[in-house]
Amino acid sequence: MSRTSDACRSHCPINFVLETFGDRWTLLIVRDLMFKQKQTYGGFLESDEGISTNILAERLKRLEAHGIIERHGPKGQRQVYALTSKGRDLLPVMLEITAWSARHDAATNTPPGFLQAYEVNPDGVKAAILAQLDGDESGPGPD
Amino acid sequence: MSRTSDACRSHCPINFVLETFGDRWTLLIVRDLMFKQKQTYGGFLESDEGISTNILAERLKRLEAHGIIERHGPKGQRQVYALTSKGRDLLPVMLEITAWSARHDAATNTPPGFLQAYEVNPDGVKAAILAQLDGDESGPGPD
DNA sequence: ATCATATACTTGCAAAAAGCAAGTGAAATG
DNA sequence: CATTTCACTTGCTTTTTGCAAGTATATGAT
Numbered sequence: 001m002s003r004t005s006d007a008c009r010s011h012c013p014i015n016f017v018l019e020t021f022g023d024r025w026t027l028l029i030v031r032d033l034m035f036k037q038k039q040t041y042g043g044f045l046e047s048d049e050g051i052s053t054n055i056l057a058e059r060l061k062r063l064e065a066h067g068i069i070e071r072h073g074p075k076g077q078r079q080v081y082a083l084t085s086k087g088r089d090l091l092p093v094m095l096e097i098t099a100w101s102a103r104h105d106a107a108t109n110t111p112p113g114f115l116q117a118y119e120v121n122p123d124g125v126k127a128a129i130l131a132q133l134d135g136d137e138s139g140p141g142p143d
Numbered sequence: 144m145s146r147t148s149d150a151c152r153s154h155c156p157i158n159f160v161l162e163t164f165g166d167r168w169t170l171l172i173v174r175d176l177m178f179k180q181k182q183t184y185g186g187f188l189e190s191d192e193g194i195s196t197n198i199l200a201e202r203l204k205r206l207e208a209h210g211i212i213e214r215h216g217p218k219g220q221r222q223v224y225a226l227t228s229k230g231r232d233l234l235p236v237m238l239e240i241t242a243w244s245a246r247h248d249a250a251t252n253t254p255p256g257f258l259q260a261y262e263v264n265p266d267g268v269k270a271a272i273l274a275q276l277d278g279d280e281s282g283p284g285p286d
Numbered sequence: 287a288t289c290a291t292a293t294a295c296t297t298g299c300a301a302a303a304a305g306c307a308a309g310t311g312a313a314a315t316g
Numbered sequence: 317c318a319t320t321t322c323a324c325t326t327g328c329t330t331t332t333t334g335c336a337a338g339t340a341t342a343t344g345a346t
């Protein structure tokens with residue numbers, strides 16, 4: 001299953017993120033938590049890409065072990081997942097990824113206004129998303 | 144092997160990068176091209192993480208098919224790989240990844256000065272790296 | 287109280303991908 | 317012209333993924 005600490009291949013910073021996020025699913029969970037206001041197992045399952053239940057359960061464990069997310073709720077019962085500060089700190093990475101895809105995927109889901117808003121005022125976009133993560137219910141996400 | 148165009152799971156921008164970079168090796172090749180002045184098959188093989196030859200060959204094909212890199216040289220002979228403009232455009236993503244790892248990996252290889260230099264003057268850091276990609280031989284990379 | 291339903295997982299197995307070692311073919315080197 | 321080097325390919329084993337089904341606990345209706 002998942003080790004608490006995998007043997008790491010190097011301490012190159014690019015490799016460091018790959019050790020946690022170097023697969024096709026993990027970052028989608030972060031996306032759901034960060035941009036889509038999803039915070040339950042069932043919510044993650046509903047996402048368009050169609051993650052399977054065993055993969056989801058394993059990735060949630062890994063993310064928790066790496067300190068990216070934390071789970072709230074009595075064990076065995078309904079859990080509510082949330083990003084830790086280390087997880088929220090991925091926001092600039094997520095926004096740059098979104099901007100790159102918006103530039104290079106002609107069929108992107110990213111709303112038309114995002115790219116320009118982000119280029120003009122990246123800190124404003126970041127602040128808005130952090131505000132809504134902290135319980136605000138209004139404001140746009142990048143997709 | 145690798146399809147020219149995989150069936151894509153969604154046009155979410157986060158998913159879009161995962162379709163190309165969602166594995167443990169692909170982004171290391173981009174790193175080598177962007178920061179380590181490596182541009183040959185043999186150079187990529189020497190990197191610390193120890194990619195195997197079949198995986199490297201397949202990833203090079205995929206990256207070329209996705210328009211991230213291009214190969215120069217007569218077919219069957221020694222190739223020189225280079226980032227396309229789409230590939231170079233990943234620089235902001237790579238730098239944010241580097242910054243996140245520098246903040247959260249106590250054992251990071253990232254040189255001590257990088258994080259502050261990047262926070263103070265991100266455009267300067269970007270310009271320096273792009274300059275060295277375009278043939279300049281001096282200047283620092285993030286690792 | 288009991289039955290159905292929903293949620294949050296776990297388990298089992300087949301298929302795909304990764305990892306390792308060895309092999310191949312063309313070009314550069316001696 | 318034999319040897320070495322480089323850039324891959326091939327074969328095989330191990331690991332991971334993907335799908336379907338099952339289980340445990342809670343919640344809601346009769």
